Amino acid sequence: MRTYLECIPCFVRQALDAARLATSDLAVHERVLRETLRWASEMSFDQSPPSMGQRIHRLLREVSENPDPYRDAKRQANEVAMGWLPNLRERIGAAPDPLAAAMRVAIAGNIIDLGCRTEVSEEEIRAAITRAFADPLAPEAVADFREALRSASRILYLADNAGEIVLDRLLVEQLPLERVTLAVRGGPVINDATRADADLVGLTSLVKVVDNGSDAPGTILEDCSPAFRELFERADLLIAKGQGNYETLSEAGRNIYFLLQAKCPVIARDIGCTVGKAVLRHARGAVG
């Protein structure tokens, strides 16, 4: 997805919010804001939004001398969601279609995105999970996904955020584990999940886990490691969580199921849904 003009005011706001979260040093706030403005004034709008996010958050980590400003937020989100895991696993197991329920819960988890907003409360996450059970996905869409799972040999699951990755685990548990590889970001950026989060929530002992070698809040293939790119090319089914992965891969021309909450008007318009909607979208493409 390209960068739309409406993304620009949002980048600027995000840069300021993130700088304030990373440090109380006002000079850092101003510097990150001014650089973001300058970059945005010159950027190509053909890039996807996470390219700018990557640049802003790299600068922020550098000038704030804080290599992982969202560390506490990530730990807290993981801990809260881990507390819910046994109960959610039981409810998913008791659901008429556990795969469908797990997909919907994993989508709900995508509201834990600190790029779109600086804070997401525990109540909001709980409410999203409640809606997940009350408002299931369309049965045809789930049937299509089930069939894709059945026929795929190499499934690559692209995780998105910390906290959310706990709910991803519930979906991974419904997948053919031996055929699944889960990918996380190559380094800290916003509250995106890295290998440490996959470890913490027990995914590493369940499936193969790789990092993509990139610190972009999405999957910018040119920026990923050769090893990840090879996995990506060879996968015949991709499951991509969240807005950042949608923004960077919506035109990848691959067989990808995007699972996300549409959290901003730009994404909602691009997808053709309303803001707040739980989205399961299948992009067809060449099999690798």
Added chain:
Amino acid sequence: MRTYLECIPCFVRQALDAARLATSDLAVHERVLRETLRWASEMSFDQSPPSMGQRIHRLLREVSENPDPYRDAKRQANEVAMGWLPNLRERIGAAPDPLAAAMRVAIAGNIIDLGCRTEVSEEEIRAAITRAFADPLAPEAVADFREALRSASRILYLADNAGEIVLDRLLVEQLPLERVTLAVRGGPVINDATRADADLVGLTSLVKVVDNGSDAPGTILEDCSPAFRELFERADLLIAKGQGNYETLSEAGRNIYFLLQAKCPVIARDIGCTVGKAVLRHARGAVG
């Protein structure tokens, strides 16, 4: 008031919203947005926010070749408010303290500000007026203002927006008319009132009306005409409507009563009130 860091994302959003209102030409939207970003990246934050507003809206009028993009919005706001005038005048006349009621209604009118938001609905204006009658100003503050009016020889009333200026007329009608001069902007900028609006709503036949010679959405004295500056210097009581006049004159060191709706968190924090609050604030200063 200086420009706070939070003003910057808001400038960027305003620039894009305004460009879209002025023209459907996407190249204009992009150019106005990129220039705003570049200017903001380099600006001095010691300037008040309306300096940047002036620059953005000048560029917008030039590149859109539309000398008054808010013309229709201003006309409509004036017409709607003029329709309410007889009834409001009657209610003010019947109020226990007509001056206090007129002050409060004039403040309510300040929600018609298309700088803060691109659209304000008729229902929102009605609701603000309803609140004006239900939630009067503190009697001591009104008594202080009444005393200031009594002792002033030269009262300069700085209007803010079209539509709002109709409700200003109700307050002007409560003032000692022969001692009042009303000032409007020197040229179109956002939906700020100009001489045409003062004419249309009948203020020109009620009091002396001057324009300030500037197209800033506020009162940047260095940018105003010598004639206006002389009036400003000689006035011994200033009544300044709206956020733009507050932002540009809050540190002018003059005897100014600011009447406004606090419509953004930055202004609210600067004033020390909550967003949405009706504000009557007296800045004491040298008598001209």
